[in-house]
Amino acid sequence: MEFTRPRGTRDFLFDEMRERKKCENTLREVFETYAYQEIKTPLFEDLSLFTTKSGDEIVDQLYNFKDKSDREIALRPEITAPVARLYINELQKTAKPIKLYYFGSCFRYERPQKGRFRQFWQFGCELIGAKSPEGEAEAIAMAEQSLERLGIDTAEIHINHLGIIRALFKHFNIETEIQEKVMTLIDKGNKELLENELSSGDLINDSNLANILINLVDLVGKDEIIAKVTDLVSEFEETNDALDEFKQLIDLLKSFKISNYTINMGIARGLDYYTGIVFEIYVPELGAQKQVAGGGSYNLVELFGGEKVESTGFAFGFDRLMHAIESKKSEKNNEKDKENIDNKESIVDVFVAPFSNDTREKSFEIGQILRNNGISTEIDLSRKKLKKLLNTANKLNAKFVILVGKNDLENDNVTIKDMSSGDQELVAIDGIIDYIIHS
Template structure:
């Protein structure tokens, strides 16, 4: 009988896990450097947590099930909603604001797998709860930027938008909610021709010629902070978008103070969801093709959606697997050395107990080592050590042992020294 892993899942072997752990650890360093603390939430939650956030339709893309007590549950498809729940359950009344937390864990979506998209995938993200925009937003974006830097990704595009600007325009022109959503969906696709077709083609979604023209010009404005004045010019006639525009302007100024300059202002970033209230941002890595988005986030009022007190939250999440793809695509992977420092090879049966003693001596002193567990012939042990790419081998043989010595062999140069057992630890540590 043969077993296969479920569709859309992966096994990770030694080297890949080492790479992934290395990247995760870099991200942890950056996040903790910004004062964030790690949390963990359950892999499954009540189904309604996710349907409340995103609507009943997402059940199609959830792994949901009924447990033996008839509870409606679902594997988490993302971690923002669980974090909001955790905040309401545990932190709302007890923690002084702002709260900075981060998470790293896997999520599950029932979707068609393809490049950079799996049914089990990992998200590494953060939430800043209860900080005043735009400084909170600026710091979050700065941390995102530093994270990419730290893991060696250059050339990523950070795209920033403030949804309030377009929403303000909608309000000014009295556009109903359904139409707004339709237009946002088209905007989110980032297809300029499609947008023009939808707005000024045969059957315009919006019946205001004036708004259509403004929208098309706005979406076309993509660039650095110099485009702010063009945006201002376009919307100067209207009262409703002004506050949001001011916030965007302040964000840009604050980003400057945080030392972040390599971003793009792009009013085409929509992120669809109704609960986003302020800025939104996405990070793209063009080399990744169809699944180029590696990060998404923004400011939202999800907690209010869940029945908590109104509070400003800003967060983002990296698609961890896509980051790994990007690293593979954009950087030279450095060769991984052996996973152990030393291999201990006993020459015959009699000295094997001594080899175990030496192994434990090294391990207790923080030196990672392996020792023969298979009673193999000495020659095979050397072969094995070579396959492990280990740099040093300690040869334990009766002749040396008479003087309480062992032979330390350097596998790269082939040189070997006879050293006393008492000096092994120090000798190995010096050579680190």
């Protein structure tokens, strides 16, 4: 019987895992400089947690099942809802604002395609109980800094304030069901479809509102867009608060030294719990799957029966981030092939090579001394000949090879070979650590 991995999943080998770990650690460093702390939630939750948030129609996209106690369970399709549940269970009495971040895998039963898998990873954050728009501005700044640290310099940040459209719905007394249909259409990004649906009068029979929405979602640009939005909606008093908040956000982004943003009134996020500012981040080189992050402000805790508290959050699609990083790396490799070969990353710092069976036990002792001092070390475990040992060290791109010979050991010495220069030096065993660290 032949076993293969399930459709829509992947195996990650050594090189790819190193790159993923590097990306993960970079994101951790950035998030923690903004005082975020890590949490973990279960891989599976009660099915109702996700249907309450996204509706029963989401079930078709889930891996859900009944457990042995006949409870309806689902593998998490995202991590925002589990975080809201965690907050209600554990953190309601914690002083606010609360800053937390998470990294983990999610599962959706979707048709696998390029950039979209059934098991995927999210790296995201939640800021619970901060004032708006300060919280959104800081979150956007953190997302931008993360991308800069990862070397992704072509990302585009698109921002909107859904409070403006929702205020228009309120003024024109649009039913909730119709509101969500319109927001779903906007979120699809198909402006021709949206215009046809709104112009037909089937969804909204007020032509004034239909025309305003068609013109509004078409506005994309820099700060001048705010004036155009104001001209479109200023007669509707209900939009004033959202407009003022949007203007404050733009001013705050400048305080955070962020200039790489686009005001895009067509960003909707497609979920009814988003209440205010929303944003999406694109890397154009990724084509149809160019969105690498999305987020905004919402009140999900109240939906789950908790207190009314505003949250701001976003999540990176970790797999798409990796795709963007790989694209950049391929670009650089094409430009600097030789340099990249010369600068190949070391898998270990030191390779310990015993000359014979007589020196094998001492080799293990030396290897443990190195490891106990935080130096990554590989020791020959296959009893290879010297030539093959050096070939193995080269494949690992080890910085040093410690040659453990019987004659050297009689004087408590070993020979250390610098693999980049080819130089060899006799070093006392009790001086190995100092030699490796300072070479």
